Every structure is written in C-alpha cells, then in structure tokens.
Amino acid sequence: MSEKINCGKCGMLLYFGEQISRRLYMRAIPDEAAVLAAYNNVCPRCGAALSEDTVKIEIKRRVIHGAQ
C-alpha cells in the first residue's frame, strides 16, 4: 500500500511513500498529523492551513495480478 498526501488547495505533494499507518482501526491516532506538523501545518507553496480535513489523502493498494 502506498499513500499520497496533497495540499487540498493547491495540490502540492506533501507526502508520498509507504502507507503511514496500516492500523486503520486506530485512525484516532493522527499519524498523518505528524507529516503535516513537519510543515508546521502550513502548505509551503500556497500557505493554506494543513489538517487532516483539508489535505487530500490517497491510499492505494498495490495491484497484484491474479488476485481475487
């Protein structure tokens, strides 16, 4: 699984890589928030405030041929 986080306003790529948390049942623990905190919760390009509600978080499964 890979994860991508973009600014919800200008689309600036903030994070791309392995999924931050595979423990979806523990979503109350804001792992993405740690990424946003690295930007001081402000988009370095457009200055928009970053929060888990304003950024676009995309989680993609790896395509496994022949699965299912």
Ligand SMILES: [Zn+2]
């Ligand atoms: Zn932005």
